[in-house]
Amino acid sequence: MVVWDASLILAGTSRIASGSELKSLRLAIEPFDLEQTLDGGQAFRWHRSEEGAFRGVIGTRVFGIGIDGLAVSMTWEGNGESDEVEQEINDYLQAEVDVGEVRRVLSSEPGFGECVAETPLIRVLRQDPWECLVEFICSQNSNIPRIKQMIGSVARMGRRIGDDDWAYEFPTVEVVADAGEDHLRSIGLGYRGKHLALAAAALVGWGDGELTGLREASYYEAKDALMVLQGVGPKVADCILAYSLDKGEAFPVDVHVRRAAIRLYGLDENVKNESVGEWARDRFGKYAAWAQLYMFRDEINRRSVG
DNA sequence: GTCCAGGGTGAAA
DNA sequence: TTTCACCCTGGA
Numbered sequence: 497m498v499v500w501d502a503s504l505i506l507a508g509t510s511r512i513a514s515g516s517e518l519k520s521l522r523l524a525i526e527p528f529d530l531e532q533t534l535d536g537g538q539a540f541r542w543h544r545s546e547e548g549a550f551r552g553v554i555g556t557r558v559f560g561i562g563i564d565g566l567a568v569s570m571t572w573e574g575n576g577e578s579d580e581v582e583q584e585i586n587d588y589l590q591a592e593v594d595v596g597e598v599r600r601v602l603s604s605e606p607g608f609g610e611c612v613a614e615t616p617l618i619r620v621l622r623q624d625p626w627e628c629l630v631e632f633i634c635s636q637n638s639n640i641p642r643i644k645q646m647i648g649s650v651a652r653m654g655r656r657i658g659d660d661d662w663a664y665e666f667p668t669v670e671v672v673a674d675a676g677e678d679h680l681r682s683i684g685l686g687y688r689g690k691h692l693a694l695a696a697a698a699l700v701g702w703g704d705g706e707l708t709g710l711r712e713a714s715y716y717e718a719k720d721a722l723m724v725l726q727g728v729g730p731k732v733a734d735c736i737l738a739y740s741l742d743k744g745e746a747f748p749v750d751v752h753v754r755r756a757a758i759r760l761y762g763l764d765e766n767v768k769n770e771s772v773g774e775w776a777r778d779r780f781g782k783y784a785a786w787a788q789l790y791m792f793r794d795e796i797n798r799r800s801v802g
Numbered sequence: 803g804t805c806c807a808g809g810g811t812g813a814a815a
Numbered sequence: 816t817t818t819c820a821c822c823c824t825g826g827a
Binding site: 537538632633635636637638639640641642643687688691726727728729730731732735748749750751752753792796 | 807808809810811812
Binding site for chain 1: 820821822823824825826
């Protein structure tokens with residue numbers, strides 16, 4: 497088993513300017529599972545480029561991300577000082593999380609612990625709350641390919657920032673609210689178009705920064721606040737809380753994670769989803785969201801194998 | 803071509 | 816508390 501040694505890289509964090517259009521930097525972060533982290537069902541706007549690298553949009557810029565030897569390297573197009581961009585990336589990847597502790601907490605768990613110990617870590621992202629909210633309102637009763645398609649369509653309502661057909665800044669709450677249900681249906685959201693239109697309209701009335709401000713609220717306070725919005729039930733709320741609002745104790749319970757919990761831990765077949773969440777918070781604490789990604793993956797792998 | 807399930811939610815029973 | 820419709824698409 498190879499355990500990544502932070503000392504190999506931390507001392508040598510370097511910035512490499514390669515011309516004015518495409519810049520790059522290496523991050524002081526342990527290499528992680530890019531595919532499962534960026535394209536495994538918590539974010540829907542990353543696209544595989546070459547050799548296991550991905551490209552996508554964070555905020556107002558198009559980024560590329562790949563593993564370069566023992567380091568994670570990023571490229572970006574357009575403006576932005578290295579320090580500022582590095583801060584933005586570290587924020588998105590939650591670089592400050594002590595992954596050693598995540599391993600300690602999760603590596604002895606049944607079923608997925610071995611995976612935590614011996615393979616690159618799947619990270620919980622820290623996405624923009626509004627974008628994350630749209631993603632998971634669209635996720636209901638759908639599958640990942642379709643979610644990506646819907647999110648791509650919504651993204652195209654934003655400002656174009658690159659040549660690729662997905663290279664758009666995510667549209668603002670106001671733009672989506674003004675578009676309305678009919679337009680959202682017309683771009684393929686189905687009945688979710690109604691939910692998103694109503695949620696966006698409600699959010700327009702929220703105070704400036706009120707949604708992102710839920711990062712400062714408690715888990716239960718923030719969850720109650722989100723569930724006021726149309727199309728946001730307990731599962732979608734937990735996804736937003738886990739993947740954008742710093743709530744590590746959030747444990748989104750979907751059909752797959754539910755099956756995994758029953759299979760791996762012997763929970764009752766008829767257990768309520770809410771009880772599964774409480775069980776997970778009790779067992780995993782602030783790393784429940786991380787555990788959830790592994791349990792989801794474990795169940796999906798199991799089904800794809802047969 | 804048909805059929806089914808898809809990272810659920812809201813409304814009605 | 817439980818049941819059911821809901822838009823539409825990818826995969827079998």
